[in-house]
Amino acid sequence: MRIAIASDHAAIDLKAELREWLIEQGHEVADLGPETTDSVDYPDFGYKLAAVVADGTAERGVALCGSGIGISMSVNRNPAVRCALVSEPLSASLAREHNDANCIAMGARLTGSDMAKACLAAFLETEFAGGRHQRRVDKLSNPEI
Template sequence: MKIVLASDHAGFSLKEKIKAYLETQGHEILDVGCRSCESVDYPVFGVEAIKKILSGEAERGILICGTGIGMSITANRFPGIRAALCCDCYTARMSRLHNDANVLVMGGRVVGEALALELVKIFLETPFEGDRHERRLRLIEELAGEVKNV
């Protein structure tokens, strides 16, 4: 699978560990930054990752900042992106099963390395159930369009 990775300085170390893990699993990685622990603005890197997903260059994304909140807010501003902030195995699994999340977001200062790798594994291996959940995702898009026109 082609996966885009992005982080800010607070997520850099965890991003690098996830990248190494994904490479051992045979995934193709697009790393859009950042490149060190030096302070940067997370929206810049989050948006670069989102562009890769929306253009079809990547199938899924993994975004990491200090808490994951900033990257989640950034990613979910874009139609077609379903970013899930996860810090436990249950939410990672359900984000795929029920929400067809295409972006996993984690907090580099919240989630430890072992748990983060487990969340990534769950996120990539769990299929979308479809059915009633697909209907609900379409409803979200429809309702968002109505709000946009208000």
């Protein structure tokens, strides 16, 4: 799977660890930055991540910041992207199964490395259930439906 990953300065270490883990799992990973712990604005990286998921360059996205909150908000500004802020595997799985989330967000200051990997595994392994959930997901991108 083609996966894009981006963070702010607070999540550099977790981003690097998840990037390497994803590569070990056989995924193609595009690291959208940043590369250092110099202070950056999370919306810049959230918008960049959303753009590559929306245009199909990446099939899924991983957004990271200190809490996961700010970057998830910026990713969700793109109507073609559904980014779920998660902190444990069940919510990651349900985000895919019920909401067809194509991005996952986590907080590096709140979620440890092993838990982040478990969330990411659940997110990547779960398929969208479709059915009754599809019309709801359609409304996320088009509120007039």
